Amino acid sequence: MQNNRFLKFIIQKTDKKILRKFLIQHNFSSSQLHNLKNKGGKIYVNHKQRHFNFKMEIGDTLLVVLNDEEPSDLIEPMKGDLDVIFEDKYLLVVNKQPGIASLPAKARTSKTVANMVKYYLQEKHENSSIHLVTRLDRDTSGLMVFAKNSYTHSLLDQILHSNDFQKFYLAIVYGKVTPSKGLIDLPIGIDPEAFYLRTIDYKLGKESRTVYETIENYEKDSMLKLKLLTGRTHQIRVHLSAIGHPIIGDEMYSLKKDPRINRQALHCYQLQIVHPVTKKLLKLTAPIPPDMVLLRSVLKG
Template sequence: MKFTVQESDKKILRKFLVQKKFSNSQLSNLKNNDGMIFVNHKLRHFDFKLKTGDQMLIVMGEETPSDLIKPMEGQLDVVFEDKYFLVINKPPGIASLPAKARTSKTMANIVKYYLQQKGENGTIHLVTRLDRDTSGLMVFAKNSYAHSMLDQILHGDHFQKYYLAIVYGQVSPSEGKVDLPIGIDPDEFYKRVIDYEKGKQSQTLYRTVETFSDASMIKLKLLTGRTHQIRVHMKAIGHPIIGDFMYTKHAEPLINRQALHCTELKIVHPVTNETLDLTASLPQDMTDLCQKLRG
């Protein structure tokens, strides 16, 4: 990571790093895991006094990859990549992370293999996850610093997530905001329900983009990030997602998974300040579903 010291920045090196959102564990990594800090090409320590205009290069110490996630070869659709993070387009039918005692291939396993083949650290830092049968854009950070920087903007204006869903019925009004608290289903812990007493505030914006005879395609923006948020909110307003057997208990012959896809991410890069607008087009099974619904 590179920084240029500004007039308003702290001038003691350690305080500068704290100001730049380095966590205690990351400072410890720099100090104890062979991390290096160069100021104007010279190796410096935490007590060094900086001057405005100094050029700084941070080389983090090696992170030890977890043995719980094994590298596994697999197809990876890379949408964006730099030295800080990786954005991929996940297909449906594959989990984001391995469950305990689970040896099946997940996106984390494939990403770890991909990074190691490139000679990069294979430590997995999952920033956003998707349900097994939800497709679309997922973000992995390449180190703990990038992870913490992304995590800090994850639910603000600098990190906006948009989904496309095909739902039962014609949604009325055609656009709006669902503001209903979501909690854990007391009968089935892996499911979520609207819970006015114990639920956490959950907000989803939606807008209809196409109407069919008895279905709608809607674009959704998450304002909060609850588990199964879109699936629960759509069911709550009477328009569950087509193919979402978990929340409808209805087998859908037209598609074999919930018709939900993370289609766009708008991210202000937390290190470079570049504005990224990343997209993933509708997958084939949802495209086919639209064609069938159009008749």
């Protein structure tokens, strides 16, 4: 059993020495400080329990014991095949298959990745509160990140769209993109005619930027590598459609059904994350799923 409730620090010269100021310096939120104080969290300096006003010295060992988290009953644990790519005391990264949602809708009846993660963590007797850091559309496959406690979740949120947290996708699109690489910088907003769709909106849309590069050309179509610089709903799908190269199989934005694949050919294949606790660089990869491999071979002829 891994215990992800313990956080250990050695006090350095550049650290704040008053306990509360140290915790704020290390990105503990006001709600996390409240929980430490009032909901069962504990703080030890050199093995002695201390309060927020305690003054520490260089070289002291600080142990923060996070409070227990009550799992939400909105997410029911459900057994399923979970493809775990990376796991430690703080993070869980899984490879999502196409055709399954990230989180349950209001009805809460169908199995989602979050339901399976909750079951998986409960079976390991770990904190089973769900902290979803990155989500994918139902028919997009690839890497999804879960934090194992609220503190790690908070740290990841702070770096989510920085160079410390980079997300790369593969998409197979209609046509050959010109130029072969570049930046799509178009604001995205809610489609006024359908709330579940997104559209380019120069008045009300939010800044949205996607870097793309062609990595394979076929007779008529191509495969792109994409990097998200922002994280808008349907961002890649909307951006590629807007430049005239919708994703093959993306019926919602291409406005046509493609018999060669039964979902959009979009896969989150790589993450590069500076681990928020250990500070080590994680380079994680999920293989291209079989339906996209088949589509690729068909396009190659």
